[in-house]
Amino acid sequence: MKQPNEQNRNFFHDVYEVVRLVPPGRVTTYGAIAGYLGSRSGARTVGWAMQAAHALSGAEYVPCHRVINRLGMLTGKQFFGGPTAMQAALEAEGVRVVDDQVQDFPRLFWDPSVELQP
Numbered sequence: 583m584k585q586p587n588e589q590n591r592n593f594f595h596d597v598y599e600v601v602r603l604v605p606p607g608r609v610t611t612y613g614a615i616a617g618y619l620g621s622r623s624g625a626r627t628v629g630w631a632m633q634a635a636h637a638l639s640g641a642e643y644v645p646c647h648r649v650i651n652r653l654g655m656l657t658g659k660q661f662f663g664g665p666t667a668m669q670a671a672l673e674a675e676g677v678r679v680v681d682d683q684v685q686d687f688p689r690l691f692w693d694p695s696v697e698l699q700p
Contacts, residue, residue, distance in 0.1 A: 593619065597631040598638070600694050604648040606675040608692040609684055611652045618694035625652075633661055647671035654687030 596619050604610050612632070616624035628649070635644035647668045651657045656679065659668040669679045678685040 594631040598644045610692045654684040656682045
């Protein structure tokens, strides 16, 4: 994992704040978060933030399982402590996953640029 510098730490914090707003049973994407935060090319950095967030717990907990790739695939599942843990977390919230892909992705997609408009 890339070690965050001070600029990335602030971006990571902003990413975590957005991810905490994703409702249970909904999913968003790395790119949607990056775009909302003004960094259209920052999807990879959002991924690094999600990777680092697994160490957070309690009040700092980030529901990383709700962040998937733009095609609806569970691309970050290797960081959840087991090959099916991310899928299990999503399914516990009512999200159906088949072959590592969220079913009915367009309906479940939560776009922060739309949902968090003032």
